[in-house]
Amino acid sequence: MDPFALDRSSPVPLYFQIAEQYEQAIVDGRLRPGDRLETEVALARQLGLSRPTVRQAIQLLVDKGLLVRKRGVGTQVVHAQVRRALELTSLFDDLSRAGQAPRTQILGLRRVSAEPAQAQPLQVAPGEPIWLLERLRLVGDEPLAVLRNCLRTGLVDLEAFDLERQGLYGSLRRAGISMSVARQRVGARRASPAEAALLSEDPGAPLLTMERTAYDNAGRVVEFGQHVYRPDLYSFETTLVQR
Amino acid sequence: MDPFALDRSSPVPLYFQIAEQYEQAIVDGRLRPGDRLETEVALARQLGLSRPTVRQAIQLLVDKGLLVRKRGVGTQVVHAQVRRALELTSLFDDLSRAGQAPRTQILGLRRVSAEPAQAQPLQVAPGEPIWLLERLRLVGDEPLAVLRNCLRTGLVDLEAFDLERQGLYGSLRRAGISMSVARQRVGARRASPAEAALLSEDPGAPLLTMERTAYDNAGRVVEFGQHVYRPDLYSFETTLVQR
DNA sequence: GAGTGGTCTAGACCACTCA
DNA sequence: GAGTGGTCTAGACCACTCC
Numbered sequence: 125m126d127p128f129a130l131d132r133s134s135p136v137p138l139y140f141q142i143a144e145q146y147e148q149a150i151v152d153g154r155l156r157p158g159d160r161l162e163t164e165v166a167l168a169r170q171l172g173l174s175r176p177t178v179r180q181a182i183q184l185l186v187d188k189g190l191l192v193r194k195r196g197v198g199t200q201v202v203h204a205q206v207r208r209a210l211e212l213t214s215l216f217d218d219l220s221r222a223g224q225a226p227r228t229q230i231l232g233l234r235r236v237s238a239e240p241a242q243a244q245p246l247q248v249a250p251g252e253p254i255w256l257l258e259r260l261r262l263v264g265d266e267p268l269a270v271l272r273n274c275l276r277t278g279l280v281d282l283e284a285f286d287l288e289r290q291g292l293y294g295s296l297r298r299a300g301i302s303m304s305v306a307r308q309r310v311g312a313r314r315a316s317p318a319e320a321a322l323l324s325e326d327p328g329a330p331l332l333t334m335e336r337t338a339y340d341n342a343g344r345v346v347e348f349g350q351h352v353y354r355p356d357l358y359s360f361e362t363t364l365v366q367r
Numbered sequence: 368m369d370p371f372a373l374d375r376s377s378p379v380p381l382y383f384q385i386a387e388q389y390e391q392a393i394v395d396g397r398l399r400p401g402d403r404l405e406t407e408v409a410l411a412r413q414l415g416l417s418r419p420t421v422r423q424a425i426q427l428l429v430d431k432g433l434l435v436r437k438r439g440v441g442t443q444v445v446h447a448q449v450r451r452a453l454e455l456t457s458l459f460d461d462l463s464r465a466g467q468a469p470r471t472q473i474l475g476l477r478r479v480s481a482e483p484a485q486a487q488p489l490q491v492a493p494g495e496p497i498w499l500l501e502r503l504r505l506v507g508d509e510p511l512a513v514l515r516n517c518l519r520t521g522l523v524d525l526e527a528f529d530l531e532r533q534g535l536y537g538s539l540r541r542a543g544i545s546m547s548v549a550r551q552r553v554g555a556r557r558a559s560p561a562e563a564a565l566l567s568e569d570p571g572a573p574l575l576t577m578e579r580t581a582y583d584n585a586g587r588v589v590e591f592g593q594h595v596y597r598p599d600l601y602s603f604e605t606t607l608v609q610r
Numbered sequence: 611g612a613g614t615g616g617t618c619t620a621g622a623c624c625a626c627t628c629a
Numbered sequence: 630g631a632g633t634g635g636t637c638t639a640g641a642c643c644a645c646t647c648c
Contacts, residue, residue, distance in 0.1 A: 135625095137635080137636060137637090138636080138637075139636080139637090157586065158586060163613080163614065163615080164614085164615070165613095165614085165615095173637080173638085174637065174638045174639060174640085175638095175639085175640090176419075176636095176637075176638075176639090177636080177637060177638080179615085179616095180636085180637090182615095184610070187430070187610075189548045189550065192547050192548060192582065192583075192584045192585065192586045193584070193614095193615060193616090194584045194585060194614085194615075194645090194646085195614065195615045195616065195644070195645050195646075196613075196614050196615070196644075196645040196646030196647075197585075197613095197614065197615080197645085197646060197647085198613090198614060198615080199614090199615080200585065200586045201586060202548055202582055202586040203490060203582060203586045203587055203588055204548075204550060204580065204582060204586075204588075247446060302609070303609055304435050304608070304609050305432045305435060305445055305606065305607070305608055305609070306606070306607045307432065307604065307605070307606050307607075308604070308605050308606075308607065309602050309603065309604045309605075310553050310575075310602060310603045310604075310605070311575060311598050311601075311602035311603070312555035312573045312574065312575040312598035313573055313598055314572075314573055328571075329557075329573075330555045330556055330557055330572075330573030330574070331555065331573070332553075332554060332555040339435065339445055339446060340435075341435050341436070341437045342435065342437060342440075342443065343400065343401060343435045343443045343444065343445040343446045344446055345446055355554050355555035355556055358554075359552050359553060359554035360552065360553045360554070360603075361550065361551070361552045361553075362550070362551050362552075362553070362605055363548065363549070363550055363551075364548065364549045364550075364551065365547070365548055366545070366546055366547050366548070367427070367430075378644095380616080380617060380618090381617080381618075382617080382618090406632080406633065406634080407633085407634070408632095408633085408634095416618080416619085417618065417619045417620060417621085418619095418620085418621090419617095419618075419619075419620090420617080420618060420619080422634085422635095423617085423618090425634095436633095436634065436635090437626090437627085437633085437634075438625070438626050438627075438633065438634045438635065439625075439626040439627030439628075439632075439633050439634070440626085440627060440628085440632095440633065440634080441632090441633060441634080442633090442634080
Protein backbone atom coordinates (compact mmCIF):
# COMPACT_ATOMS: atom_id res chain seq x y z
CA MET A 125 0.00 0.00 0.00
CA ASP A 126 1.15 3.46 -0.87
CA PRO A 127 1.24 6.02 1.89
CA PHE A 128 -1.96 7.89 2.51
CA ALA A 129 -2.63 11.46 1.61
CA LEU A 130 -4.66 13.01 4.39
CA ASP A 131 -6.07 16.49 4.11
CA ARG A 132 -6.75 17.86 7.55
CA SER A 133 -8.26 21.05 6.17
CA SER A 134 -10.86 19.12 4.19
CA PRO A 135 -14.42 18.94 5.50
CA VAL A 136 -14.31 15.21 4.75
CA PRO A 137 -13.67 13.41 8.04
CA LEU A 138 -10.27 11.80 8.41
CA TYR A 139 -11.72 8.35 9.03
CA PHE A 140 -13.66 8.66 5.80
CA GLN A 141 -10.60 9.71 3.82
CA ILE A 142 -8.78 6.63 5.07
CA ALA A 143 -11.69 4.33 4.30
CA GLU A 144 -12.05 5.77 0.80
CA GLN A 145 -8.41 5.14 0.00
CA TYR A 146 -8.52 1.59 1.26
CA GLU A 147 -11.71 0.93 -0.67
CA GLN A 148 -10.10 2.28 -3.82
CA ALA A 149 -7.06 0.09 -3.26
CA ILE A 150 -9.28 -2.97 -2.93
CA VAL A 151 -11.28 -2.09 -6.03
CA ASP A 152 -8.09 -1.35 -7.98
CA GLY A 153 -6.55 -4.63 -6.97
CA ARG A 154 -3.62 -3.02 -5.15
CA LEU A 155 -5.00 -4.87 -2.14
CA ARG A 156 -6.04 -8.38 -3.03
CA PRO A 157 -8.36 -10.84 -1.32
CA GLY A 158 -6.65 -12.27 1.74
CA ASP A 159 -4.11 -9.48 2.04
CA ARG A 160 -3.46 -8.38 5.60
CA LEU A 161 -3.69 -4.76 6.64
CA GLU A 162 -1.20 -3.30 9.03
CA THR A 163 -2.29 -3.33 12.63
CA GLU A 164 -4.46 -0.54 13.92
CA VAL A 165 -1.74 0.70 16.22
CA ALA A 166 0.86 0.73 13.45
CA LEU A 167 -1.49 2.52 11.08
CA ALA A 168 -2.32 5.15 13.66
CA ARG A 169 1.38 5.78 14.24
CA GLN A 170 2.17 6.03 10.53
CA LEU A 171 -0.72 8.35 9.80
CA GLY A 172 -0.19 10.48 12.86
CA LEU A 173 -3.73 9.74 14.05
CA SER A 174 -5.22 8.23 17.14
CA ARG A 175 -6.18 4.60 17.10
CA PRO A 176 -9.95 5.22 17.47
CA THR A 177 -9.93 7.26 14.27
CA VAL A 178 -8.16 4.53 12.35
CA ARG A 179 -10.52 2.01 13.87
CA GLN A 180 -13.54 3.98 12.75
CA ALA A 181 -12.26 3.87 9.18
CA ILE A 182 -11.74 0.12 9.29
CA GLN A 183 -15.14 -0.42 10.88
CA LEU A 184 -16.75 1.37 7.94
CA LEU A 185 -15.22 -1.11 5.51
CA VAL A 186 -16.04 -4.07 7.73
CA ASP A 187 -19.66 -2.94 7.70
CA LYS A 188 -19.51 -2.70 3.92
CA GLY A 189 -18.31 -6.29 3.77
CA LEU A 190 -14.89 -5.46 2.29
CA LEU A 191 -12.74 -6.33 5.32
CA VAL A 192 -12.92 -8.95 8.02
CA ARG A 193 -11.32 -8.65 11.45
CA LYS A 194 -10.30 -11.34 13.87
CA ARG A 195 -9.12 -10.68 17.37
CA GLY A 196 -5.59 -11.82 17.99
CA VAL A 197 -5.02 -12.19 14.25
CA GLY A 198 -5.55 -9.06 12.26
CA THR A 199 -7.56 -7.46 9.50
CA GLN A 200 -7.81 -8.97 6.02
CA VAL A 201 -9.46 -8.22 2.71
CA VAL A 202 -12.43 -10.52 2.24
CA HIS A 203 -12.08 -13.25 -0.40
CA ALA A 204 -14.78 -11.98 -2.68
CA GLN A 205 -15.13 -10.26 -5.95
CA VAL A 206 -16.06 -6.78 -4.86
CA ARG A 207 -19.36 -5.53 -6.07
CA ARG A 208 -21.22 -2.46 -5.02
CA ALA A 209 -23.30 -3.09 -1.93
CA LEU A 210 -26.96 -2.29 -1.76
CA GLU A 211 -27.27 1.24 -0.56
CA LEU A 212 -30.08 3.59 0.21
CA THR A 213 -30.47 4.90 -3.29
CA SER A 214 -32.98 4.70 -6.03
CA LEU A 215 -33.01 2.48 -9.07
CA PHE A 216 -32.24 5.57 -11.12
CA ASP A 217 -28.93 6.01 -9.30
CA ASP A 218 -28.21 2.29 -9.58
CA LEU A 219 -28.55 2.30 -13.32
CA SER A 220 -26.84 5.62 -13.87
CA ARG A 221 -23.74 4.40 -12.11
CA ALA A 222 -23.82 1.17 -14.06
CA GLY A 223 -23.73 3.30 -17.21
CA GLN A 224 -26.87 1.75 -18.58
CA ALA A 225 -28.66 4.96 -19.59
CA PRO A 226 -31.94 4.54 -17.77
CA ARG A 227 -34.99 6.45 -18.92
CA THR A 228 -38.16 7.19 -17.09
CA GLN A 229 -41.63 7.62 -18.47
CA ILE A 230 -44.19 9.20 -16.19
CA LEU A 231 -47.40 7.21 -16.39
CA GLY A 232 -49.26 9.38 -13.93
CA LEU A 233 -48.77 11.95 -11.18
CA ARG A 234 -51.76 13.15 -9.24
CA ARG A 235 -53.10 14.02 -5.83
CA VAL A 236 -55.59 11.51 -4.58
CA SER A 237 -57.39 10.67 -1.36
CA ALA A 238 -55.45 8.03 0.50
CA GLU A 239 -57.04 4.62 0.52
CA PRO A 240 -56.53 2.66 3.74
CA ALA A 241 -53.85 0.47 2.13
CA GLN A 242 -51.90 3.62 1.23
CA ALA A 243 -52.70 5.62 4.34
CA GLN A 244 -51.38 3.03 6.77
CA PRO A 245 -47.78 2.81 5.58
CA LEU A 246 -47.66 6.57 5.06
CA GLN A 247 -49.10 7.16 8.54
CA VAL A 248 -51.73 9.60 7.40
CA ALA A 249 -55.47 9.40 7.97
CA PRO A 250 -57.50 7.60 5.27
CA GLY A 251 -59.00 10.15 2.89
CA GLU A 252 -56.17 12.63 3.37
CA PRO A 253 -54.63 13.89 0.14
CA ILE A 254 -51.44 12.17 -0.97
CA TRP A 255 -49.26 12.12 -4.06
CA LEU A 256 -49.59 9.07 -6.27
CA LEU A 257 -46.81 8.64 -8.80
CA GLU A 258 -46.61 5.90 -11.41
CA ARG A 259 -43.62 5.50 -13.68
CA LEU A 260 -42.18 3.10 -16.20
CA ARG A 261 -38.44 2.60 -16.06
CA LEU A 262 -36.60 1.59 -19.21
CA VAL A 263 -33.02 0.68 -19.85
CA GLY A 264 -32.20 1.33 -23.47
CA ASP A 265 -35.45 0.41 -25.17
CA GLU A 266 -36.29 -2.43 -22.83
CA PRO A 267 -38.94 -1.82 -20.17
CA LEU A 268 -37.45 -2.75 -16.83
CA ALA A 269 -39.82 -1.89 -14.02
CA VAL A 270 -43.13 -0.35 -13.08
CA LEU A 271 -42.74 1.99 -10.12
CA ARG A 272 -45.63 3.11 -7.97
CA ASN A 273 -44.97 5.57 -5.16
CA CYS A 274 -47.10 7.28 -2.54
CA LEU A 275 -45.84 10.41 -0.76
CA ARG A 276 -47.21 12.71 1.88
CA THR A 277 -48.30 16.04 0.49
CA GLY A 278 -46.92 19.16 2.13
CA LEU A 279 -43.35 17.92 2.02
CA VAL A 280 -42.66 18.80 -1.58
CA ASP A 281 -44.48 19.87 -4.74
CA LEU A 282 -43.62 17.00 -7.05
CA GLU A 283 -44.98 18.80 -10.11
CA ALA A 284 -42.21 21.38 -9.72
CA PHE A 285 -39.54 18.79 -10.47
CA ASP A 286 -38.39 17.03 -13.58
CA LEU A 287 -38.98 13.50 -12.39
CA GLU A 288 -38.09 12.03 -15.77
CA ARG A 289 -34.58 13.39 -15.60
CA GLN A 290 -33.70 13.41 -11.92
CA GLY A 291 -35.55 10.48 -10.50
CA LEU A 292 -37.65 10.68 -7.37
CA TYR A 293 -34.85 10.56 -4.84
CA GLY A 294 -32.88 13.21 -6.70
CA SER A 295 -35.89 15.49 -6.69
CA LEU A 296 -36.41 14.94 -2.98
CA ARG A 297 -32.75 15.68 -2.29
CA ARG A 298 -33.08 18.95 -4.21
CA ALA A 299 -36.04 19.81 -2.02
CA GLY A 300 -33.84 19.32 1.03
CA ILE A 301 -35.38 16.00 2.02
CA SER A 302 -32.80 13.36 2.79
CA MET A 303 -33.58 9.73 3.45
CA SER A 304 -32.09 8.21 6.54
CA VAL A 305 -33.58 4.75 6.92
CA ALA A 306 -35.67 2.51 4.72
CA ARG A 307 -37.34 -0.84 5.22
CA GLN A 308 -37.84 -2.95 2.19
CA ARG A 309 -39.38 -6.31 1.39
CA VAL A 310 -38.52 -8.25 -1.73
CA GLY A 311 -40.82 -10.93 -3.10
CA ALA A 312 -42.20 -12.39 -6.31
CA ARG A 313 -45.57 -12.85 -8.00
CA ARG A 314 -47.21 -13.21 -11.39
CA ALA A 315 -47.56 -10.19 -13.64
CA SER A 316 -51.05 -8.71 -13.92
CA PRO A 317 -52.28 -8.17 -17.48
CA ALA A 318 -51.60 -4.44 -17.21
CA GLU A 319 -48.08 -4.98 -15.86
CA ALA A 320 -47.36 -7.58 -18.51
CA ALA A 321 -48.35 -5.15 -21.23
CA LEU A 322 -46.17 -2.37 -19.84
CA LEU A 323 -43.18 -4.67 -19.38
CA SER A 324 -43.46 -6.60 -22.67
CA GLU A 325 -43.93 -9.84 -20.77
CA ASP A 326 -46.51 -12.58 -20.99
CA PRO A 327 -49.41 -12.28 -18.56
CA GLY A 328 -48.59 -14.48 -15.61
CA ALA A 329 -44.85 -14.13 -16.10
CA PRO A 330 -42.84 -14.06 -12.87
CA LEU A 331 -41.99 -10.58 -11.58
CA LEU A 332 -39.73 -9.47 -8.76
CA THR A 333 -41.53 -7.18 -6.32
CA MET A 334 -40.20 -4.63 -3.87
CA GLU A 335 -42.07 -2.65 -1.24
CA ARG A 336 -40.18 0.12 0.46
CA THR A 337 -40.95 2.61 3.19
CA ALA A 338 -38.41 5.41 3.57
CA TYR A 339 -37.92 7.68 6.57
CA ASP A 340 -36.12 11.01 6.93
CA ASN A 341 -33.70 11.76 9.73
CA ALA A 342 -36.51 12.94 11.95
CA GLY A 343 -37.91 9.43 11.69
CA ARG A 344 -40.97 10.49 9.64
CA VAL A 345 -42.30 8.46 6.76
CA VAL A 346 -41.48 10.20 3.49
CA GLU A 347 -42.28 7.70 0.81
CA PHE A 348 -43.92 4.33 0.27
CA GLY A 349 -43.22 2.46 -2.94
CA GLN A 350 -44.52 -0.71 -4.56
CA HIS A 351 -42.40 -1.68 -7.51
CA VAL A 352 -42.27 -4.62 -9.91
CA TYR A 353 -39.19 -5.60 -11.93
CA ARG A 354 -38.47 -7.89 -14.82
CA PRO A 355 -36.38 -10.58 -13.15
CA ASP A 356 -34.29 -11.22 -16.25
CA LEU A 357 -33.04 -7.63 -16.07
CA TYR A 358 -32.87 -6.85 -12.37
CA SER A 359 -32.11 -8.44 -9.03
CA PHE A 360 -31.30 -7.22 -5.54
CA GLU A 361 -27.88 -7.62 -4.05
CA THR A 362 -27.14 -7.27 -0.34
CA THR A 363 -24.16 -7.65 1.90
CA LEU A 364 -24.92 -9.08 5.33
CA VAL A 365 -22.51 -8.54 8.20
CA GLN A 366 -22.43 -10.36 11.50
CA ARG A 367 -22.22 -7.87 14.36
CA MET B 368 -37.44 5.34 30.49
CA ASP B 369 -36.57 3.45 33.59
CA PRO B 370 -33.01 3.65 34.80
CA PHE B 371 -30.62 1.14 33.34
CA ALA B 372 -29.18 -1.86 35.09
CA LEU B 373 -25.57 -2.21 34.02
CA ASP B 374 -23.48 -5.19 35.04
CA ARG B 375 -19.84 -4.30 34.87
CA SER B 376 -18.76 -7.82 35.78
CA SER B 377 -20.64 -9.31 32.84
CA PRO B 378 -18.71 -10.36 29.76
CA VAL B 379 -21.38 -8.58 27.72
CA PRO B 380 -19.95 -5.19 26.69
CA LEU B 381 -21.48 -2.17 28.34
CA TYR B 382 -22.47 -0.57 25.03
CA PHE B 383 -24.30 -3.77 24.13
CA GLN B 384 -26.14 -3.86 27.44
CA ILE B 385 -27.35 -0.32 26.86
CA ALA B 386 -28.40 -1.04 23.28
CA GLU B 387 -30.28 -4.16 24.35
CA GLN B 388 -32.27 -2.28 26.95
CA TYR B 389 -33.19 0.49 24.54
CA GLU B 390 -34.19 -2.03 21.92
CA GLN B 391 -36.37 -3.82 24.42
CA ALA B 392 -37.98 -0.53 25.43
CA ILE B 393 -38.78 0.22 21.79
CA VAL B 394 -40.19 -3.25 21.17
CA ASP B 395 -42.21 -3.09 24.40
CA GLY B 396 -43.65 0.28 23.50
CA ARG B 397 -42.14 2.05 26.53
CA LEU B 398 -40.39 4.15 23.92
CA ARG B 399 -42.74 5.10 21.11
CA PRO B 400 -42.06 6.30 17.57
CA GLY B 401 -40.91 9.90 17.63
CA ASP B 402 -39.85 9.84 21.28
CA ARG B 403 -36.64 11.69 21.98
CA LEU B 404 -33.78 10.06 23.83
CA GLU B 405 -31.79 11.99 26.33
CA THR B 406 -28.66 13.59 24.97
CA GLU B 407 -25.51 11.53 24.76
CA VAL B 408 -23.77 13.68 27.33
CA ALA B 409 -26.66 13.41 29.77
CA LEU B 410 -26.89 9.66 29.31
CA ALA B 411 -23.19 9.23 29.90
CA ARG B 412 -23.43 11.23 33.11
CA GLN B 413 -26.44 9.29 34.39
CA LEU B 414 -24.93 5.92 33.61
CA GLY B 415 -21.50 6.79 34.89
CA LEU B 416 -19.97 6.00 31.50
CA SER B 417 -17.93 7.92 28.99
CA ARG B 418 -19.67 9.50 26.05
CA PRO B 419 -18.02 7.27 23.40
CA THR B 420 -19.43 4.19 25.09
CA VAL B 421 -22.93 5.61 25.11
CA ARG B 422 -22.46 6.71 21.52
CA GLN B 423 -21.42 3.22 20.48
CA ALA B 424 -24.65 1.85 21.93
CA ILE B 425 -26.77 4.38 20.06
CA GLN B 426 -24.85 3.77 16.83
CA LEU B 427 -25.75 0.09 17.04
CA LEU B 428 -29.45 0.92 17.09
CA VAL B 429 -29.08 3.54 14.36
CA ASP B 430 -27.47 0.86 12.19
CA LYS B 431 -30.37 -1.44 12.97
CA GLY B 432 -32.77 1.22 11.78
CA LEU B 433 -34.44 1.72 15.16
CA LEU B 434 -33.15 5.22 15.93
CA VAL B 435 -32.40 8.28 13.83
CA ARG B 436 -29.95 11.02 14.81
CA LYS B 437 -29.82 14.60 13.67
CA ARG B 438 -27.03 16.98 14.53
CA GLY B 439 -28.17 19.94 16.52
CA VAL B 440 -31.49 18.25 17.27
CA GLY B 441 -31.16 14.91 19.01
CA THR B 442 -31.91 11.22 18.76
CA GLN B 443 -35.39 9.89 18.12
CA VAL B 444 -37.15 6.56 17.74
CA VAL B 445 -37.95 5.98 14.06
CA HIS B 446 -41.63 6.18 13.06
CA ALA B 447 -41.99 2.58 12.01
CA GLN B 448 -43.49 -0.58 13.22
CA VAL B 449 -40.47 -2.48 14.44
CA ARG B 450 -39.77 -5.73 12.76
CA ARG B 451 -36.71 -7.88 12.96
CA ALA B 452 -34.10 -6.82 10.46
CA LEU B 453 -32.50 -9.21 8.04
CA GLU B 454 -29.51 -10.69 9.77
CA LEU B 455 -26.83 -13.13 8.87
CA THR B 456 -28.76 -16.22 9.81
CA SER B 457 -30.30 -19.12 8.07
CA LEU B 458 -33.89 -19.68 7.12
CA PHE B 459 -34.01 -22.27 9.88
CA ASP B 460 -33.27 -19.62 12.49
CA ASP B 461 -35.75 -17.24 10.89
CA LEU B 462 -38.59 -19.68 11.12
CA SER B 463 -37.67 -21.01 14.55
CA ARG B 464 -37.85 -17.56 16.02
CA ALA B 465 -41.14 -16.90 14.28
CA GLY B 466 -42.48 -19.99 16.06
CA GLN B 467 -43.47 -21.64 12.83
CA ALA B 468 -42.01 -25.10 13.46
CA PRO B 469 -39.90 -25.56 10.35
CA ARG B 470 -38.90 -29.01 9.26
CA THR B 471 -36.15 -30.09 6.95
CA GLN B 472 -36.02 -33.06 4.68
CA ILE B 473 -32.64 -34.02 3.29
CA LEU B 474 -32.96 -34.73 -0.41
CA GLY B 475 -29.32 -35.55 -0.88
CA LEU B 476 -25.88 -35.11 0.68
CA ARG B 477 -22.84 -36.28 -1.18
CA ARG B 478 -19.30 -35.46 -2.17
CA VAL B 479 -18.99 -34.59 -5.82
CA SER B 480 -16.40 -33.16 -8.16
CA ALA B 481 -16.94 -29.44 -8.48
CA GLU B 482 -18.32 -28.30 -11.79
CA PRO B 483 -17.02 -24.95 -13.00
CA ALA B 484 -20.25 -23.19 -12.00
CA GLN B 485 -19.79 -24.49 -8.46
CA ALA B 486 -16.01 -24.22 -8.29
CA GLN B 487 -15.90 -20.54 -9.15
CA PRO B 488 -17.99 -19.15 -6.29
CA LEU B 489 -16.36 -21.58 -3.85
CA GLN B 490 -12.90 -20.62 -5.10
CA VAL B 491 -11.70 -24.17 -5.54
CA ALA B 492 -10.31 -25.74 -8.68
CA PRO B 493 -12.83 -27.43 -10.99
CA GLY B 494 -12.88 -31.15 -10.31
CA GLU B 495 -11.93 -30.75 -6.65
CA PRO B 496 -14.23 -32.61 -4.26
CA ILE B 497 -16.95 -30.52 -2.64
CA TRP B 498 -20.02 -31.18 -0.54
CA LEU B 499 -23.35 -30.91 -2.35
CA LEU B 500 -26.37 -30.65 -0.07
CA GLU B 501 -29.97 -30.52 -1.22
CA ARG B 502 -32.83 -30.03 1.19
CA LEU B 503 -36.54 -29.35 1.21
CA ARG B 504 -37.76 -26.94 3.85
CA LEU B 505 -41.31 -27.25 5.12
CA VAL B 506 -43.33 -25.15 7.48
CA GLY B 507 -46.05 -27.26 9.02
CA ASP B 508 -46.99 -29.53 6.13
CA GLU B 509 -46.46 -26.92 3.42
CA PRO B 510 -43.29 -27.11 1.35
CA LEU B 511 -41.59 -23.73 1.50
CA ALA B 512 -38.24 -23.86 -0.21
CA VAL B 513 -35.70 -26.00 -2.02
CA LEU B 514 -32.20 -25.38 -0.69
CA ARG B 515 -29.08 -26.32 -2.57
CA ASN B 516 -25.71 -25.69 -0.96
CA CYS B 517 -22.10 -26.26 -1.96
CA LEU B 518 -19.35 -26.33 0.69
CA ARG B 519 -15.62 -26.82 0.62
CA THR B 520 -14.60 -30.18 1.95
CA GLY B 521 -11.99 -30.25 4.68
CA LEU B 522 -13.75 -27.65 6.78
CA VAL B 523 -16.29 -29.96 8.34
CA ASP B 524 -17.68 -33.48 7.97
CA LEU B 525 -21.32 -32.72 7.23
CA GLU B 526 -22.35 -36.36 7.66
CA ALA B 527 -21.43 -36.11 11.34
CA PHE B 528 -24.20 -33.61 11.99
CA ASP B 529 -27.93 -33.84 12.23
CA LEU B 530 -28.77 -31.37 9.48
CA GLU B 531 -32.48 -32.06 9.76
CA ARG B 532 -32.60 -30.87 13.32
CA GLN B 533 -29.93 -28.18 13.52
CA GLY B 534 -29.90 -26.60 10.11
CA LEU B 535 -26.73 -26.00 8.16
CA TYR B 536 -25.60 -22.87 9.97
CA GLY B 537 -26.18 -24.43 13.35
CA SER B 538 -24.05 -27.42 12.36
CA LEU B 539 -21.29 -25.14 11.13
CA ARG B 540 -21.39 -23.17 14.37
CA ARG B 541 -21.02 -26.41 16.31
CA ALA B 542 -17.98 -27.20 14.22
CA GLY B 543 -16.49 -23.87 15.26
CA ILE B 544 -17.09 -22.17 11.92
CA SER B 545 -18.69 -18.77 12.26
CA MET B 546 -19.91 -16.70 9.39
CA SER B 547 -18.76 -13.13 9.21
CA VAL B 548 -19.93 -11.71 5.91
CA ALA B 549 -22.28 -12.87 3.21
CA ARG B 550 -23.23 -11.53 -0.20
CA GLN B 551 -26.65 -12.40 -1.47
CA ARG B 552 -28.65 -11.76 -4.60
CA VAL B 553 -32.42 -12.05 -4.67
CA GLY B 554 -34.30 -12.56 -7.90
CA ALA B 555 -37.23 -14.40 -9.43
CA ARG B 556 -37.86 -16.99 -12.14
CA ARG B 557 -40.25 -19.73 -13.20
CA ALA B 558 -40.26 -23.04 -11.36
CA SER B 559 -38.69 -25.96 -13.17
CA PRO B 560 -40.85 -29.09 -13.34
CA ALA B 561 -38.78 -30.73 -10.59
CA GLU B 562 -39.02 -27.69 -8.33
CA ALA B 563 -42.73 -27.36 -8.98
CA ALA B 564 -43.28 -30.96 -7.92
CA LEU B 565 -41.27 -30.53 -4.73
CA LEU B 566 -43.02 -27.29 -3.81
CA SER B 567 -46.58 -28.32 -4.76
CA GLU B 568 -46.73 -25.56 -7.33
CA ASP B 569 -47.65 -25.50 -10.99
CA PRO B 570 -44.76 -25.79 -13.42
CA GLY B 571 -43.88 -22.27 -14.50
CA ALA B 572 -45.15 -20.72 -11.26
CA PRO B 573 -43.13 -17.72 -10.06
CA LEU B 574 -40.46 -18.51 -7.48
CA LEU B 575 -38.28 -16.24 -5.41
CA THR B 576 -34.59 -17.08 -5.78
CA MET B 577 -31.65 -16.35 -3.52
CA GLU B 578 -27.97 -16.96 -4.14
CA ARG B 579 -25.64 -16.51 -1.21
CA THR B 580 -21.90 -16.73 -0.70
CA ALA B 581 -20.81 -16.75 2.93
CA TYR B 582 -17.33 -15.99 4.30
CA ASP B 583 -15.75 -16.74 7.66
CA ASN B 584 -13.82 -14.16 9.64
CA ALA B 585 -10.62 -15.05 7.84
CA GLY B 586 -12.37 -13.92 4.67
CA ARG B 587 -12.52 -17.43 3.18
CA VAL B 588 -15.53 -18.73 1.27
CA VAL B 589 -17.37 -21.24 3.41
CA GLU B 590 -20.62 -21.85 1.64
CA PHE B 591 -22.42 -21.10 -1.60
CA GLY B 592 -26.18 -21.57 -1.75
CA GLN B 593 -28.79 -21.41 -4.48
CA HIS B 594 -32.27 -21.46 -3.00
CA VAL B 595 -35.79 -21.12 -4.34
CA TYR B 596 -38.78 -20.10 -2.24
CA ARG B 597 -42.54 -20.10 -2.67
CA PRO B 598 -43.28 -16.39 -2.87
CA ASP B 599 -46.66 -16.73 -1.17
CA LEU B 600 -44.91 -18.03 1.94
CA TYR B 601 -41.62 -16.17 2.06
CA SER B 602 -40.07 -12.80 1.25
CA PHE B 603 -36.89 -10.97 2.16
CA GLU B 604 -36.93 -7.98 4.43
CA THR B 605 -34.03 -5.55 4.74
CA THR B 606 -33.32 -2.34 6.55
CA LEU B 607 -31.18 0.14 4.66
CA VAL B 608 -29.31 2.85 6.51
CA GLN B 609 -27.73 5.96 5.03
CA ARG B 610 -24.21 6.34 6.38
C1' DG C 611 5.09 -14.32 25.75
C1' DA C 612 4.24 -11.25 22.00
C1' DG C 613 0.96 -9.28 19.20
C1' DT C 614 -3.73 -8.59 17.71
C1' DG C 615 -8.36 -6.52 17.81
C1' DG C 616 -12.34 -5.35 21.52
C1' DT C 617 -13.64 -2.28 24.91
C1' DC C 618 -13.46 1.86 27.65
C1' DT C 619 -12.05 6.49 29.65
C1' DA C 620 -12.13 11.68 30.02
C1' DG C 621 -11.69 14.93 27.94
C1' DA C 622 -11.58 18.50 23.40
C1' DC C 623 -13.28 21.34 19.43
C1' DC C 624 -16.46 21.77 15.69
C1' DA C 625 -20.88 22.20 12.65
C1' DC C 626 -25.36 22.39 12.86
C1' DT C 627 -30.26 23.55 14.61
C1' DC C 628 -33.39 26.23 16.87
C1' DA C 629 -35.18 29.79 19.68
C1' DG D 630 -26.43 31.90 22.22
C1' DA D 631 -27.42 27.44 24.02
C1' DG D 632 -27.63 22.80 23.05
C1' DT D 633 -27.12 18.91 19.98
C1' DG D 634 -24.61 15.24 17.57
C1' DG D 635 -19.92 14.57 14.64
C1' DT D 636 -15.22 14.12 15.00
C1' DC D 637 -10.81 13.42 17.22
C1' DT D 638 -7.10 12.66 20.83
C1' DA D 639 -3.94 9.83 23.83
C1' DG D 640 -3.90 6.92 26.39
C1' DA D 641 -5.59 2.20 29.27
C1' DC D 642 -6.72 -2.76 30.18
C1' DC D 643 -8.54 -7.01 28.43
C1' DA D 644 -9.45 -11.49 25.61
C1' DC D 645 -7.92 -13.93 22.16
C1' DT D 646 -4.53 -16.21 18.76
C1' DC D 647 -0.34 -18.02 17.63
C1' DC D 648 4.32 -19.36 18.41
